[in-house]
Amino acid sequence: MTTPLLGSRTLDRETARSLPPGSRLPTLAQTVLFAGHRKTFFPRLRARYGDVFTVRLVPGSRVVVVLSRPDHIREVFSTPPSIVHAGEGNTALEPIMGKHSLLLVDDDDHVRMRRQLMPAFNGAALRGYAEMIARLARAEVEAWPIGESFRLHDRMRNLTLEVILQVVFGVTDSDRLDRLRPLVEKVVSVRPIIMLGGFYPALLKFPPWRTFLRAQEQVDEILYDEIARRRDDPELAERNDVLSKLLAAGTWSDVELRDQLVTLLLAGHETTATALAWAFHELARIPDQLQAGQQAADDVNDAYLEAIAKEALRLHPVVYQVGRRLTETTEIAGYRLPRGTTLMAAIGLVQGDEQNYPQVNEFHPDRFLGDNPPAPGTWIPFGGGTRRCIGAGFTLLESTEILRAALTRYNVHALRPEPEKATPRNVTLVPSRGCELIATPR
Known part of the structure; x- marks a missing residue:
């Protein structure tokens, strides 16, 4: 049973x-500030109202309680x-x-x-993906323009x-890939307005929602065909892609x-690409860090390359918040919050x-190395608790392989010194500028 949102109709x-x-700004104003300026809007609210504060967002002027202290967020992640x-927090x-999903x-x-899903993302499975990712990464970085500016993002x-x-x-079929790429690009370029269809289904009959759904249907047609082919593949157990591992390990419709x-696709494409863009954004502006990253790539020091990715995610959180919805009245962060409240870490x-x-x-990958790592609950780009992102290990593996492919080959320089x-x-x-860089051979 769906839990009703706590909002203007139920508060x-x-x-x-x-x-x-x-x-106390109108709901629409708060929604616009949240959607377009959350990186400045939330710090101002915390400075004025403290570590726990309330905002109201569309639809329904829903009550959203924002948490900014690690101990309060741990309460949420450890609550049953x-x-x-x-x-229910992701209805949109x-x-x-x-x-x-x-x-x-x-x-x-x-x-x-x-x-x-777990067998496709455990340690053994991740090790099996490494060479495939490395091959794709090497092919990509070899095609970078030399000595010319480009948008790395x-x-x-x-x-x-x-x-x-x-x-x-x-x-892997080249014809199918050629057909999929432009269609998938339309799906992954979904705009926030499309998500309103999750709250207002009647919108789905009109453009741009209808246009988006048409592209999605074309992608689905290919995916369903791929699933059917894989089910009939006598060599399914020998295949090393995620879909094949899911079919081998579970009972799925x-x-x-x-x-x-x-x-x-949607959770692992834009987020990983953006995290990597921020990592290169920092390396291109800090020569010492670039040199340390290149040395790590040469020495196959995966721990340091992973630390670069982690510090990029720390300094530049790709996703600024995660949400939950309370199904019953519960005490969180010293407040007794009613059923239907949206919690936002x-x-x-x-x-x-x-x-x-x-x-x-400041950008310091060393934070994630040695005997004094960040305190529990202070690094949460993948969320936490039982809902921690299942693809976290895959993202860090992918980032490590891509950093290695680029840093063994190039020096990278920022087009402009200002961040x-x-x-x-x-x-x-x-x-904001797509991470403008210039790459030169080492």
Whole structure:
């Protein structure tokens, strides 16, 4: 049963007075500020109202309680998942990912699907993907323009899309890849307005929603055909792509498999590409860090390359927040919050807090090495608890291989010394100029 959102229709005055303090701007104004300026909007609210504050967002002027302290966020992540529903917190994604997506299911359905997904993302499986990713990464970086400026974020988006198509979907036929690439590009370029279809299904009959769904249907046609072919493949057990491993390890309907593949596509494409763009953005501006990264790439020091990726995700959180919905009245962060409240763990506020990270605005991969790593709950780009992103290991592996491919071959220089600002692109925060770089041979 779906938990009703706590909002303008269900919030009484007495309950409203018991909520954490927050902005009194109109709901639409708060929604616009959240969508377009959350990296500045949330810090201002915390400075004014404290570590726990309330915002109100469309639809329905829903009550969103924002948490910015690691101990408060740990309360949420450690609360039984039957009480804090992550799937209900992602309702807007249903028209895009499908109702069976791991990000949209809760309770027993989530446990079952996560258990079936795990074999495709355990350590042994990840090691099996490494060479495929490395091959695609080498092919991409070899094609970089030499001595000319280019937007690295665009190149990373192309590369991570290729990893999804070949390593996750297992599509290697050149004709099918040529047909898939432009269609998938339309799907992954989904704009926030499309997500309104999750709250207002009647919109799906009109453009741009109808146009998006038409492209999605064409992708689905290919995915369902790929699933059918894989089910009939006598050499399924020998294949080393994620789809084949999912089929070998679990009992899935075609629709369930389709929804997981689209989820992996949308959750693992733009986010990984953006994290890598931010990593190169920093390396290109800090010669000592670039040299250390190149040395790590030469020495096959995967721990240091992974630390670069982690520090990029720390300093530049690609996704600024994750949400949950309370299914019953619960005490969180010292407040008794009613059923239907949306909880929002503000990743960006935690990872950008000087109390959690000395020299918080500086890029130091060494934070993630040695005997004094960041305190628990202060590095949460993949969320936490039972809903921690299942693809976290895959993302770090992919980032490591791509960093190695580029850093063994090139020096990278920023086109301009001043850093690029983080600007919203759909649900992610990307470099405002696309991470403009110049690459020269080492």
